[in-house]
Amino acid sequence: MAEADPMTTPREALLDYTALPTFTPDAAVLEEHKIVSLDSRDIRSRPFNLMRTKFTKQLYAHNLRMVGITSPAPTAGKSCLSLNLAGAIARLNDTPVLLVDLDLRRGSIAQDLGLEVQRGIGDFLEGKVGSIRDIAIRTEEFPLAILPTMPVSGDSSSLLASENYAELMRQLRAEAEKSIVLVDLPPVFANDDTMLTMEQLDAYLMVVHSGKTTERQLRDSMEMLRPAPCIGTVLNRYKGGLADSYGYTSSKTYSRYYD
Template sequence: MADANPPSPGDTTILRLANLAGFTPPISEVKKHRIVGFDNRDARARPFNLLRTSFAKKLREDGHRLVGITSATPAAGKSFLSMNLASSLARVVEEPVFLVDLDIRRASLAEEVGLVPERGVESFLEGSVVDLTEIGHRIEGTNLGLFPSVRRTSNTAELLAGDRFTQMIENLRGRCEASTILFDLPPAFASDDAMISLSQLDGYILVVDSGKTTRRHILDVLAMLSPTPCVGTILNRYSGGLGDSYGYGYGGPDYGKYYNLTDPSS
């Protein structure tokens, strides 16, 4: 839930967007990875603009602030959706939006914007970085802060279950100016990393891959991640129902989305 006693604006220990290293994503990388949320003039950003409105309304209603984004299985497009939702949301809120890469085994968010970090969230969790400001990046010209990870292929569960992760969440919840903090999580069935992470978050969004994710997948994920509430679901790669094709080319020739931030079990 949102912190009832937010830090004082005069407290210099607050994690602020302005204190993060600035980074300008190369246009070539943004286009390559179909990151359209930064540009409100791009017609392909329309579904993300609609999604951010529903998402922001849901967060206000529920009082959530730290929200994970996961899927049942790999290759559902959750990291793509995380980046586009965060960048689109950051264009319309007054306070910063932070996006944190907790899919440490895959760690793809930095790559999507052309960032090549030497260290990231994994370094903070390992203890070699003591201040989150050291690993955060301010996306120039936006209200978005990105906290990337550098890939680790082992011991990720131990990192997420450790005291350093608890400290990171406490800092983000109580000593951070961001209005919304999104976490790109691993797929729920890939390991127990998502389950461990979500035990300290306010809720999560479940990305459903149209034609691949089954009802059984959804029910099993809801049971597995309980009692952390599911804020809603996003049906990804949906090729009908909105009246046009958005032509993302992500996982196929047509890439549309239909989203429903309601009870996913209904």
């Protein structure tokens, strides 16, 4: 009899969302970092609600549970988009969302939420903690849990090649049985971390910086991530004209999804 693959063998989820420590995001911090999707009354959350609908349809149609979010180069706004998309999905309250910050060198999810992090993904990968429940924290109002990170010292790629990383992926895959797992990844051209991580994810969403990301950067990024499927691109920081009625602060954010 063939031996079961430990990376694919089903495991019991570790996170009890009702038992996780909670936090209430500070409104001023959210405003500073343009995190708007947690407030349904904020008109700027509407583009993320539209994105949420298209995105979740893709997930359920193709049975996708773990999706990375990346960009070809830095400053495209991928972490801001990751948080806003995660918040928009969690606000429906029907499926928990786990947002994982795997940008090990320049993670910003905790900062964007105003969290003072004592332990993070780096501690897990370095063997200082053995369960994601030891570092997870949940928003008080919605079923949105965060696995934060602090910048790691040394070679992040070696951490992603370790048994601790394999265990992290096993635990995240178990959580994906009941949650939507979104993984904020480094930019593709920053290092090889995103290529290493994508081997364990189901698909990715590509964030394109309007006016700065070139066609060649986008094409080369997608080629580097093959065979992982791209379920969509998001044109971010597009400065529309006076006729644009759907704005995200001074930008228009929209998504285009591939078949």
